[in-house]
Amino acid sequence: MTAVIPGRSATDRRESVLRVVAPVAVGVIVLGVWQFLVSVVGVSDYLLPSPAAIVEQFVEFFGSMVSATGITGLNALLGLVVGSLLGILLAALAAGWRPIDHMSAPVVASLAVIPIVALAPVLNSMFGADSQFGRQAIAGLASFVPVFINTLRGFRQTLPVHRDLMKVYAASSGQIVRTVTLPTAVPFVFTGIRIASSLAVISALVAEYFGGPRGGLGGLISTSAASSAYPRAWAYVVASIVLGLVFFLAMLALERLATRGRRHS
Amino acid sequence: MTTQTQPQAADTTDAVTVRGVDKTFETRSGQVHALQSIDLTVSAGEFVSLIGPSGCGKSTLMRLIADLDQPTAGSVSVFGKTAKQARLDQDYGIAFQQAGLLPWRTVSANVGLPLELHGTSSRERTSRITELLDMVGLSDFSDRYPDQLSGGMQQRVAIARSLAEKPDLLLMDEPFGALDEMTRERMQTELVRICAETGAAVVFVTHSIPEAVYLSDRVVVMSPRPGRIQEIIPMALDRAPAAADGLREERAFFDMVTAVREALHTGSPVPSGPRGVENR
Numbered sequence: 001m002t003a004v005i006p007g008r009s010a011t012d013r014r015e016s017v018l019r020v021v022a023p024v025a026v027g028v029i030v031l032g033v034w035q036f037l038v039s040v041v042g043v044s045d046y047l048l049p050s051p052a053a054i055v056e057q058f059v060e061f062f063g064s065m066v067s068a069t070g071i072t073g074l075n076a077l078l079g080l081v082v083g084s085l086l087g088i089l090l091a092a093l094a095a096g097w098r099p100i101d102h103m104s105a106p107v108v109a110s111l112a113v114i115p116i117v118a119l120a121p122v123l124n125s126m127f128g129a130d131s132q133f134g135r136q137a138i139a140g141l142a143s144f145v146p147v148f149i150n151t152l153r154g155f156r157q158t159l160p161v162h163r164d165l166m167k168v169y170a171a172s173s174g175q176i177v178r179t180v181t182l183p184t185a186v187p188f189v190f191t192g193i194r195i196a197s198s199l200a201v202i203s204a205l206v207a208e209y210f211g212g213p214r215g216g217l218g219g220l221i222s223t224s225a226a227s228s229a230y231p232r233a234w235a236y237v238v239a240s241i242v243l244g245l246v247f248f249l250a251m252l253a254l255e256r257l258a259t260r261g262r263r264h265s
Numbered sequence: 266m267t268t269q270t271q272p273q274a275a276d277t278t279d280a281v282t283v284r285g286v287d288k289t290f291e292t293r294s295g296q297v298h299a300l301q302s303i304d305l306t307v308s309a310g311e312f313v314s315l316i317g318p319s320g321c322g323k324s325t326l327m328r329l330i331a332d333l334d335q336p337t338a339g340s341v342s343v344f345g346k347t348a349k350q351a352r353l354d355q356d357y358g359i360a361f362q363q364a365g366l367l368p369w370r371t372v373s374a375n376v377g378l379p380l381e382l383h384g385t386s387s388r389e390r391t392s393r394i395t396e397l398l399d400m401v402g403l404s405d406f407s408d409r410y411p412d413q414l415s416g417g418m419q420q421r422v423a424i425a426r427s428l429a430e431k432p433d434l435l436l437m438d439e440p441f442g443a444l445d446e447m448t449r450e451r452m453q454t455e456l457v458r459i460c461a462e463t464g465a466a467v468v469f470v471t472h473s474i475p476e477a478v479y480l481s482d483r484v485v486v487m488s489p490r491p492g493r494i495q496e497i498i499p500m501a502l503d504r505a506p507a508a509a510d511g512l513r514e515e516r517a518f519f520d521m522v523t524a525v526r527e528a529l530h531t532g533s534p535v536p537s538g539p540r541g542v543e544n545r
Contacts, residue, residue, distance in 0.1 A: 159363075159365070161361050161363045161365035162365060162367070164333055164361070164365075165359075165361075165365055167332075167333060167352075168331060168333070168352060168359050169355070169378075169379050169382050169383070170352060170353045170355065171382050175382055179367070179378070179382070180367070183367065183369045186369075259369075
């Protein structure tokens with residue numbers, strides 16, 4: 001036993017080192033090959049700017065990167081929060097009251113198949129060219145669907161044995177919701193929000209391609225590309241990736257926090 | 266009803282009285298007679314097992330006593346009240362085949378769940394939880410989560426939870442059904458001890474003959490389609506804690522096992538073994 005445990009923990013450590021080193025190595029190799037293609041093989045700059053050029057632009061326009069990320073990020077965040085809250089609220093109503101479930105099913109199904117991009121020009125003209133509201137609404141719509149579907153599923157996962165137990169304890173409906181229904185649904189709600197977090201960023205960003213106020217990441221990507229500033233366009237793409245990752249990781253952390261103590265086996 | 270097997274005074278109210286109960290379920294393919302003219306009395310402090318093949322309605326009968334389902338005809342009373350009133354008054358504790366613990370609560374929070382729902386003060390709750398975990402031998406695991414426990418330990422937590430409000434009646438629906446034989450026998454021994462300590466009456470659903478014989482004062486043998494009581498067999502075994510361990514190897518134990526087995530076979534449609542076993 002005593003001989004086995006240190007052996008296993010050493011493998012564990014090697015495993016976790018590998019988990020960090022492997023993706024970093026892949027990244028370095030890809031960047032190396034990329035830089036090699038551009039500066040030695042001579043792929044032209046407008047086809048593929050070199051990583052060095054992109055980094056240079058990123059540093060040069062860092063202030064604009066930050067403010068653009070802030071604008072798009074705020075749109076995505078507002079959309080995500082409002083869309084998720086609406087999704088949870090409506091799912092709770094649908095779970096508790098059958099008619100609402102039947103009424104909402106076709107609406108949600110049609111929302112789920114709307115290409116978000118198609119809505120952008122319409123909403124932009126609805127709310128005016130100087131308003132961010134259209135983008136926030138699009139991010140909200142995109143977030144609503146996965147949160148609603150997953151939450152509704154979660155509310156229906158209550159085990160029969162738990163329901164029997166609550167009846168035996170003569171628990172009030174408020175107590176049942178608090179002690180069994182909600183905790184059962186929590187992991188499902190967070191799965192929905194995690195999916196929604198990426199969708200919110202993508203939708204807020206793509207919505208900027210279709211007019212409305214400039215200054216967000218999507219707007220600056222299209223302006224830079226239109227003025228042939230390809231390395232700068234790529235730098236904004238990098239900033240968009242960072243924004244998406246930040247959203248995803250923040251939601252993942254929130255999920256871990258809310259479901260701590262459950263994953264022990 | 267024999268009185269010699271009832272540990273408590275005969276003048277106390279019976280724990281469970283079932284009179285002329287029928288239960289019919291409506292299904293798509295027509296009516297299913299789950300129970301037909303059931304009469305059963307469980308005295309205070311008495312351990313009664315319900316045994317029979319699948320579909321004999323033993324779990325349904327227990328659910329009627331627990332007021333989780335309502336009888337189609339007849340009456341069920343618990344400590345002289347209706348089953349519903351007894352449920353609202355928390356007169357019984359219950360354990361199912363699945364432990365049914367809440368996976369997001371620690372062991373002690375699970376045991377304390379009924380107390381919490383019924384507004385017991387947190388100091389009282391803590392001391393009662395300590396007592397209960399001590400009783401089922403899980404004091405060292407109070408901060409663990411259910412996923413971290415073995416099946417037998419989870420079932421012990423469920424039993425501790427069912428005892429939380431010191432009920433005078435315990436309803437148990439195959440609580441050891443999913444456990445391996447070794448764990449099962451250990452749990453049975455513990456249950457005998459716990460029952461002796463608490464003096465509660467028990468209605469115990471099982472399909473294991475040795476389990477029913479080992480635990481019970483009386484074994485109710487049921488037969489299927491429609492579910493009815495075939496025979497009620499009183500057990501005459503010395504269940505004093507000192508003797509409990511050797512009980513499974515005694516001559517009297519095997520005689521009782523044979524008696525229950527033969528009663529079960531009389532009720533089944535397949536003819537097997539000697540028939541016409543004497544009643545009681």
